Amino acid sequence: MSDRSPGRSSSASSRGAARKILVIVAIVQFVIGGWFSWTASRAAPRELPVVVAADVRDVAGALRAAAPGAYRVEEVPDAAAADAALRHRKAYGAFVPGTREGAPELRLASAASPAAADALARQARELPGVRLSGVVDVVPADADDPHGAGAAMGFLPLLITAVIAGLLLVLKVRDMGARLLGVVGFAVLSGLLSSLMLTRLSGVLPGGWAVTAGVVALLELAMVAVITGLGSLVGPPGVAVGAVLMFVVGNPLSGMGSAPEMLPGVLGSVGQYLPPGAGASLLRSVGAFGGAGASGPVLVLVGWVVVGLGALALAARRGAGRGAGAGAGGGAGAGAAARGLVPHPAPSRTGAPPRTPVLKRRTG
Numbered sequence: 001m002s003d004r005s006p007g008r009s010s011s012a013s014s015r016g017a018a019r020k021i022l023v024i025v026a027i028v029q030f031v032i033g034g035w036f037s038w039t040a041s042r043a044a045p046r047e048l049p050v051v052v053a054a055d056v057r058d059v060a061g062a063l064r065a066a067a068p069g070a071y072r073v074e075e076v077p078d079a080a081a082a083d084a085a086l087r088h089r090k091a092y093g094a095f096v097p098g099t100r101e102g103a104p105e106l107r108l109a110s111a112a113s114p115a116a117a118d119a120l121a122r123q124a125r126e127l128p129g130v131r132l133s134g135v136v137d138v139v140p141a142d143a144d145d146p147h148g149a150g151a152a153m154g155f156l157p158l159l160i161t162a163v164i165a166g167l168l169l170v171l172k173v174r175d176m177g178a179r180l181l182g183v184v185g186f187a188v189l190s191g192l193l194s195s196l197m198l199t200r201l202s203g204v205l206p207g208g209w210a211v212t213a214g215v216v217a218l219l220e221l222a223m224v225a226v227i228t229g230l231g232s233l234v235g236p237p238g239v240a241v242g243a244v245l246m247f248v249v250g251n252p253l254s255g256m257g258s259a260p261e262m263l264p265g266v267l268g269s270v271g272q273y274l275p276p277g278a279g280a281s282l283l284r285s286v287g288a289f290g291g292a293g294a295s296g297p298v299l300v301l302v303g304w305v306v307v308g309l310g311a312l313a314l315a316a317r318r319g320a321g322r323g324a325g326a327g328a329g330g331g332a333g334a335g336a337a338a339r340g341l342v343p344h345p346a347p348s349r350t351g352a353p354p355r356t357p358v359l360k361r362r363t364g
Contacts, residue, residue, distance in 0.1 A: 032248055039252040043262045045070040045119050049091040051082050056104040059095045062127045070123070082107060086138045089285065089293035092259070093120040098133025106132055109139035111206065111288035113259035114148040117141075139288055142206045150204030152257040155283075158194060159251050159276055162220055163243045166227025170239050176316035179232065183224050183312070191217025207287035215286055219279035222301045225308025226275075232315035250276035272297070275304050 050071045052060045060073045074091075076082050082094035086109040093116075098105035106124045110117035117137070124132055145151055165186045173179045195213035198205040205212055223246045230238030253263060253271025260268030260277065271277035278300035285294040 035248070036252050039263060039267065040257065042264045043115065043258040045116065045123075046261055046263070046268075047072040048093075048116055048120065048259070048261045049074070050120065051076045051085045051091045051094045053078055053082050053094070053096040055097045056095050059104050059127070059130055062130050063095075063123070066127055067123055071120075079107075083138055087289065087292065089289055092116045092261075093124075094138075095124075100133045103131050103133035106135045108135065108137045109289075110137050110141040110146075111139045112284060113255075113262070114141045114146065115258040116262060119262070142204060142288075144202070145204040148257065150202060151198075151283075154194075154198050154202060154204050155254070155256045155276075155280060156251065158190070158216065158219060158279075159223070159247045161190065162223035163227060163247050165220075166224050166231060166242060167239050169224075169228045170231030170236070176232065176312065176319060179228055180309075180312055183221065183228050183308075186224055187217045187221035190220045191215075205283060205287050207283075211286050212283065215279065215282050218298070218301050218305070219275055219282070222275040222279075222304035222308065225305055225312065227308075229308040229311025229315065233311055233318075246275060250274040253277055254280040256280040273300055275301055 045067065046069065048071050050063065050073050052063075052073055052075050054075055054077055057075055060075065063071055063073055076085060076094075079094075079096035082091075082096050085091040086094055086107060089109070089112055092109055092112055094107045095104045096107060106121065108117040108121065121135055124130070124135075140146075141148060142151075165182075169179050169182045169186075173182055191213040194216045195205075195209050198216075199207060199209050199212050223242075227239055227242030227246065230242045232238070250271065253267050253274065254276035255261075255263060255268055255271060256276070260272055260281075262268065263271065272281060278297035282294055282297035282301070285291055285297065
């Protein structure tokens with residue numbers, strides 16, 4: 001007889017489970033913390049679009065020589081074309097003829113990325129043989145958030161709450177119609193309230209409240225639909241996959257704290273095909289640039305919405321199929337009973353208790 005009591009066995013099992021949880025969470029923290037910090041610390045100009053007016057084309061050579069691979073320099077006819085490139089989000093900065101002979105002027109669009117504008121301004125002041133006549137911000141960042149830190153911090157809760165909403169909808173709501181209603185309702189409510197906070201109360205995002213609300217709602221709909229759809233198909237593992245894709249991968253690759261062209265390698269381009277990256281670009285486009293460059297991010301977000309809602313529809317169809325199968329099985333049993341057939345144990349050759357019942361007609 002074992003000396004171990006049920007209480008001691010339960011306590012040992014609990015300690016083992018606690019150790020596993022601690023180790024798993026610590027490893028997850030290690031990986032996510034390293035991933036987030038690595039992408040942020042490696043932010044630097046990489047093929048950052050810059051235009052140079054024809055009258056100061058010498059600056060292009062100096063910029064390429066001083067920072068090889070950091071800037072993608074294109075020549076434009078004049079200052080008007082340079083300003084148009086900035087306002088249409090074709091470039092982050094432009095060099096045009098200045099007020100002094102031989103001294104170019106640097107023009108920026110810091111609303112597209114304060115970090116990119118700061119990096120370009122520092123680089124321009126250090127160019128050998130180039131003396132700037134001045135720096136003009138053609139499309140400035142919001143006055144309440146000139147460095148973009150507030151917008152980046154305000155953007156983060158949009159991703160976190162999308163993960164929480166998707167998880168709760170999968171765990172707590174069984175009916176697929178109610179889940180769909182929850183997905184859409186959360187997106188709408190989040191858009192209305194988050195836009196109020198970011199554009200009016202904290203004021204870190206430029207642009208109108210209604211337009212920003214629409215962008216946030218589309219972003220949330222894309223994320224929550226995918227997380228809920230995957231969770232509805234495969235359960236909690238699907239929620240985990242969606243959370244990793246939207247938050248762990250999507251947040252550091254969104255470029256909200258810097259710019260897509262400042263992330264290592266192809267990560268910036270990859271991030272723009274995920275909802276967080278597309279949402280960040282769309283918020284900037286509608287806020288300060290009158291919608292310039294918005295079509296691409298809108299298509300990306302709509303595509304993810306279709307994927308998420310399609311997963312929800314597939315899960316609902318599977319559920320309906322299982323329900324129909326169960327109903328058919330129940331109907332067959334009722335019909336057998338109506339015909340006087342009752343289950344009797346099938347004989348066993350080994351003498352063991354029978355497992356499969358057979359139907360025999362009731363007598364008497």
